[in-house]
Amino acid sequence: MALLEVKDLRTSFRTEDGIVKAVDGVTFSVEKGQTLGIVGESGSGKSVTCLTIMGLNSRKSAISSGEALWKGKDLLTAKPSELRGIRGDEMSMIFQDPMTSLNPVHTIGKQLVEAVQLHRDVTTRVAKARALELLKAVGIPKAEGRIDDYPHQFSGGMRQRVMIAMALINDPDLLIADEPTTALDVTTQAQILNLMKRLQEEFGSAIIMITHDLGVVAEVADDVVVMYAAEVVEHAKVSDLFNRPQHPYTWGLMGSLPRLEVDTDRLVQIPGQPPSLLRPPNGCRFHPRCPYVMNVCRTENPPLAASERDATHLQACHLDQETKDREGSKLVEATLAGAG
Amino acid sequence: MATAQEERQEMEVRGDELLVVDGVKKYFPITRGIIFQKAIAQVQAVDGVSFTLRKGETLGIVGESGCGKSTLARCIVRLLDSTEGRIMFEGRDITKLSRVAMRPIRREMTMIFQDPYASLNPRKRVGFIIGEPLEVHKLGTPAEVKTRVQELLEVVGLNPEHYNRFPHEFSGGQRQRIGVARALAVNPKLIVCDEPVSALDVSVQAQILNLLKDLQDDFGLTYVFIAHDLNVVRHISDRVMVMYLGQVSEVASRDQLYKEPKHPYTGALLSAVPIPNPELGRQRESIVLEGDVPSPVNPPSACRFHPRCPRFVEGHCDVEEPPLYPFGEGHVAKCHYPLERWPMTAAEMRRREATTREEPVQA
Numbered sequence: 001m002a003l004l005e006v007k008d009l010r011t012s013f014r015t016e017d018g019i020v021k022a023v024d025g026v027t028f029s030v031e032k033g034q035t036l037g038i039v040g041e042s043g044s045g046k047s048v049t050c051l052t053i054m055g056l057n058s059r060k061s062a063i064s065s066g067e068a069l070w071k072g073k074d075l076l077t078a079k080p081s082e083l084r085g086i087r088g089d090e091m092s093m094i095f096q097d098p099m100t101s102l103n104p105v106h107t108i109g110k111q112l113v114e115a116v117q118l119h120r121d122v123t124t125r126v127a128k129a130r131a132l133e134l135l136k137a138v139g140i141p142k143a144e145g146r147i148d149d150y151p152h153q154f155s156g157g158m159r160q161r162v163m164i165a166m167a168l169i170n171d172p173d174l175l176i177a178d179e180p181t182t183a184l185d186v187t188t189q190a191q192i193l194n195l196m197k198r199l200q201e202e203f204g205s206a207i208i209m210i211t212h213d214l215g216v217v218a219e220v221a222d223d224v225v226v227m228y229a230a231e232v233v234e235h236a237k238v239s240d241l242f243n244r245p246q247h248p249y250t251w252g253l254m255g256s257l258p259r260l261e262v263d264t265d266r267l268v269q270i271p272g273q274p275p276s277l278l279r280p281p282n283g284c285r286f287h288p289r290c291p292y293v294m295n296v297c298r299t300e301n302p303p304l305a306a307s308e309r310d311a312t313h314l315q316a317c318h319l320d321q322e323t324k325d326r327e328g329s330k331l332v333e334a335t336l337a338g339a340g
Numbered sequence: 341m342a343t344a345q346e347e348r349q350e351m352e353v354r355g356d357e358l359l360v361v362d363g364v365k366k367y368f369p370i371t372r373g374i375i376f377q378k379a380i381a382q383v384q385a386v387d388g389v390s391f392t393l394r395k396g397e398t399l400g401i402v403g404e405s406g407c408g409k410s411t412l413a414r415c416i417v418r419l420l421d422s423t424e425g426r427i428m429f430e431g432r433d434i435t436k437l438s439r440v441a442m443r444p445i446r447r448e449m450t451m452i453f454q455d456p457y458a459s460l461n462p463r464k465r466v467g468f469i470i471g472e473p474l475e476v477h478k479l480g481t482p483a484e485v486k487t488r489v490q491e492l493l494e495v496v497g498l499n500p501e502h503y504n505r506f507p508h509e510f511s512g513g514q515r516q517r518i519g520v521a522r523a524l525a526v527n528p529k530l531i532v533c534d535e536p537v538s539a540l541d542v543s544v545q546a547q548i549l550n551l552l553k554d555l556q557d558d559f560g561l562t563y564v565f566i567a568h569d570l571n572v573v574r575h576i577s578d579r580v581m582v583m584y585l586g587q588v589s590e591v592a593s594r595d596q597l598y599k600e601p602k603h604p605y606t607g608a609l610l611s612a613v614p615i616p617n618p619e620l621g622r623q624r625e626s627i628v629l630e631g632d633v634p635s636p637v638n639p640p641s642a643c644r645f646h647p648r649c650p651r652f653v654e655g656h657c658d659v660e661e662p663p664l665y666p667f668g669e670g671h672v673a674k675c676h677y678p679l680e681r682w683p684m685t686a687a688e689m690r691r692r693e694a695t696t697r698e699e700p701v702q703a
Contacts (some may be wrong), residue, residue, distance in 0.1 A: 041541040141631070155632045156405075185404040185568060187629045190612035194628055212541060215614025219621045238618045256546035258575035260598065260613055266553070267546035267575070273511050274541075335617070 001072060002029040003206055004053070004091075004174055009066035011045075011052045020277045022048040024230040025066075027304070028223075030174065035200065035207045037221030037238070039214060039253070043274055045230040046210045050176045052076075054093055055083040089119040092167040096179040098159035102151040108135075108162050109147035115169050134165040137202075138195060157188035161195070168199060176208045181216065193220060214257060218242060226250050229275050229285040232304055235314040245328045246307050246315040248290045255331060262335050284318065292319055292327070357431075358530060358562050359393040359416070364425035366411050370637065384636050385411040387586035388425070395529070398556070398563040400577030400594070402570055402609070406633055408586040409566045410454075413534045416564065417451050418442060429530070447477050450523040454535035456515035460507040466493075466518055467503040473525045492521040496551060513544035520551065524559070532564045537572060549576060570613050574598055579670070582606050585644040586636055588664065592671035600682050602665075602673035604689060605629075605645050607682065627686045643674070650689045651677045 011023040023045040030036050038046045051057050053068045053075060068075040070086065078086075087093075095101040103111055112131035113124055120127070128147070135143035138161040151159055160180060167175055177196070181189040197220060200207060209220055217224055217238065224241045226234040226249065234247040245251055255268025272289045275281050281288050287297040296318050307313045308321040317324065366386040369379035386408040393399050401409045414420040416427060418434060427435050434445055450473070453459035460469055470492055471485045480488065490500035496517040507515055516536060523531050533552070537545040553576065555561060567573050573580055580597045582589045582605065590603040601607045608627045615621040629648045634640055640647050646657040656676055664672040679689065 041543060157632055186570065186609060186612040187404060188632070189614075190626045190628050193614075194626070213614060214542075214616040215621070218616045218618045219614045242616070242618050252543060254616065256543045257616055258546075258549065258571040260571055260574060260610065260615065264575070267550055269546040269550055270543040271547075273513065273544070 003032050003071065005029040005067070005069040006053065007067040007069070009049060009052060009064070009068060011048055011057065011062055011064045014061045014063070018278050021230055021280070022277060023052060026232055028225055028232070028235060030206050030208060032173065032206055033204050035209060035220055035222050037217035037224045038208065038210045038227060039212065039217050039224060040227035041212060041274055043277070044227040046227050047178055050093070050178060050208060050210060054087060054091065054176065088115060089170045090172055091174045091176070092170070092172040094163050094167050094175065094177040094180045097183055098156055098163055099183070101163055102159060104151055107148045107150055112166055112169060115166050119170050130169060134169050135162070137199065138165045157184055157191060160184060160192055164195065168203060171203060172205055174206045174208065178210045179212070182211070196220070214253060229280055230277055231285060231316065233286065233316050235304065237312060240310065240313050243332055244313070244325070245331065246313060246324045247317050248292050249286050251327060251331050254335065259335065292323070294318060356394050357392045358395045358429070360428040361416065362390050362426045362428070364389050364412070364415055364427060365423045366415050366420060367423045381637050384586050384639060386415065389588055391581060391588070391591060393562060393564065395562055396560055397579065398565055398577045400573035400580040401564065401566045401583060402568060402573050402580060403583035404568065404633055406636065407583045408636070409583050410534055413451070413532045413564065413566055417449055417532050447526045448528055449530040449532065450526065450528040452519050452523045452531060452533045452536045455539055456512050456519055459519055460515060462507055466505050466507065469507070469518060470521045470525055473522060477526055479526065488525070492524055495524065496521045512540055513547060516540060516548050517551065524555065530562045530564070534566045535568070538567060538569065545572070552576065570609060582609070585633060585639050587644060588674060589645065590673040593669065596669065596671050602667055602671070602678035603675045604649050604651050604679060607679055607684060607689065611683070624683070625685050627689060643676070650686060653677065
């Protein structure tokens with residue numbers, strides 16, 4: 001049994017302008033010890049997917065349907081008290097912004113101890129020892145001296161380490177990281193990514209890594225889900241996705257990246273803007289921006305299905321297999337040409 | 341500094357430099373007291389930066405947050421007054437000019453800001469925002485301004501009919517286009533772009549980068565392009581300057597900097613960039629720097645990079661400040677023990693080989 005199985009998850013928000021379908025039929029599963037990358041631009045629904053799984057959406061405005069089976073138990077219908085037992089214990093989350101995710105009026109030691117004592121019946125002394133152990137594990141220098149410091153006394157990278165320590169303190173089976181390195185500099189990002197890889201080997205947790213950076217995904221993920229306008233457009237193993245991309249949106253994303261290893265005079269740009277989720281386009285949601293658009297794309301939304309070549313490579317596009325293979329390999333060749 | 345002076349002489353012969361920045365420093369005082377304020381320390385945000393910029397060239401400036409790249413940008417366009425040093429624009433020292441004397445020069449150099457949400461006045465219509473620089477410089481009648489604004493909207497790829505809309509009606513990428521149009525309005529020679537694409541999604545980022553390149557070709561613009569993303573800087577720049585803690589670490593042509601970096605900091609930065617290719621990316625071992633950027637209030641002695649440097653030599657790097665050693669073709673790096681080749685693994689970087697490096701040129 002998969003650790004987490006998400007089936008046809010849908011989340012809508014009631015707003016003044018109408019109903020926004022932020023997540024519209026997302027299906028994936030995460031196995032033990034696996035890293036799943038979710039890529040997409042802002043507003044594609046990747047964060048909302050994870051907030052829904054964690055039960056962190058506002059109960060007033062969000063409407064969810066579908067299933068999110070955690071070890072066989074549906075999280076969407078679970079009672080708040082049951083969710084509280086799972087959250088932070090078996091399943092935890094690292095948020096994007098380390099500046100605002102810690103409480104500024106408590107020391108980090110106190111916040112870490114609280115995370116332990118919510119789920120374990122242990123004395124403060126034991127909890128504090130555990131907190132110290134984790135702070136050392138995430139590489140905070142002189143952890144003994146810093147455990148009683150306040151968040152503002154730490155730099156951005158160090159605060160993100162504290163967040164990771166807090167997320168890992170109860171040995172979770174699944175760690176959801178929502179853009180954990182977006183707010184950080186490249187050198188700090190490299191430190192944090194290395195740290196997460198090392199801790200995964202050590203603790204054996206599964207990770208869902210949400211990011212907009214294809215480079216980060218290529219370095220850490222086993223499987224990748226590409227989201228566009230609230231839907232999954234492609235889902236494949238990381239090497240398949242980068243070597244045989246099947247969806248025009250994925251091609252666009254890859255082509256629009258300026259790269260260190262390749263000379264490009266002009267970037268491939270995806271024309272236009274991502275659509276409004278209040279009134280998503282009919283048919284395939286990518287069709288107004290797609291250079292390969294056909295008549296069928298305007299009326300019928302392609303289902304997420306296995307590609308003809310490979311049953312594990314899921315994609316949602318009407319193009320025939322030959323065109324996809326040709327265009328996909330053209331792009332991969334172009335980006336590999338200068339790599340040498 | 342010897343090399344800077346030499347470079348300057350070289351420039352004077354050529355005579356096509358648009359901007360010469362010479363030993364610019366910007367210190368911000370930290371004060372104590374309310375009525376009797378007394379400076380107790382200084383943040384050395386920019387500490388002795390020199391470079392020249394030729395017409396039509398793009399200089400990329402990279403560095404981590406807090407390295408002083410934005411402060412430098414603001415000093416160049418004189419939104420901040422530099423503490424020391426000279427900034428020469430078209431051969432004229434602009435650091436000491438009065439507001440009135442500065443005004444005609446402000447037509448020649450404009451700026452594009454990082455945050456497309458905060459840099460446009462939400463209460464003004466797009467037509468006013470783009471037309472305001474024209475009014476300030478009294479360029480044309482209201483009717484002429486309107487025609488010009490509509491022309492500009494078209495140039496940056498927006499619909500001229502959107503003249504009467506408010507900024508909130510546009511998406512992030514479109515707003516950044518408005519920022520670009522505003523910077524272009526007075527036909528400047530130099531545009532200082534301060535992280536113009538870092539707030540945008542990749543597909544939109546590509547649109548803006550392509551637009552900036554097209555505009556450069558069409559109008560012969562010169563850019564100072566500041567970013568923390570090395571991929572973006574490589575894509576747009578002719579020359580790249582790497583900054584660390586307010587100082588220049590390395591300057592080189594784009595190809596040299598990315599193919600043969602000399603400064604260990606540049607090497608570490610390059611190796612830390614994630615590569616969107618699973619095979620290449622996982623083979624490569626990134627050189628992970630320990631610790632954080634030190635505080636610019638009390639920077640480390642001599643070479644400012646020495647506490648984090650994998651090639652640190654005690655008794656040399658922390659005692660003697662390295663000058664900008666030349667490596668030919670305008671490539672300079674501020675390091676006593678430059679990298680012999682590239683790429684290198686972290687272990688190779690620590691093991692120094694006997695180098696045959698040119699001695700710094702004496703003044």
